[in-house]
Amino acid sequence: MNLAFRKTTELDLDYILAAEQHSDNQPFIIPWSREKHQGAIADPDIAHFIVQTDVHQDTVGFVILAGLLDPNDSIEFRRIVITAKGQGYGKATIQLVKQLVFETYQAHRLWLDVKEHNHRAQALYANAGFVVEGTLRDCLKTTNGYESLILMSILRSEY
DSSP states (O other): OOEEEEEOOGGGHHHHHHHHHSTTTGGGSOOOOHHHHHHHHHOTTEEEEEEEETTTOOEEEEEEEEOTTOTTOEEEEEEEEESSTTSSHHHHHHHHHHHIIIIISOOSEEEEEEETTOHHHHHHHHHTTOEEEEEEEEEEEETTEEEEEEEEEEEGGGO
16 A cells, blocks of 8 residues: 655645544544644644555545654654545554654654553554553543553664
């Protein structure tokens, strides 16, 4: 499966905001405001990408990476939202992220946090080589109470 990243622009923000608010995605992420996405697009420490098919350039999701300037060579896989579900785009996007982080950015470590109840994503990350480091217990206050996050990472040597 051939996917490509392109830098997010202001013209993509309606798509991104709608994707975050969609009922398939909203329970698993913390949606951002338009202004926060605009700030991320302009921040040299953050990579904000649209995920597209290579051939037809159909938009299938977006990705946010943070810590590009981290002196410890540790990049956070802050967000992945795939809008074209069930077609393998999530798995392919994770592989593309790892390639970018370890081969282009030359990072030592790629890490993420995932909501404890998001078992599907945890399995996807584990199959991609991410290792569970621990749990941030009840660290998110939501309208339904508190939620925990699972910390996962992969090192360049494991890639």
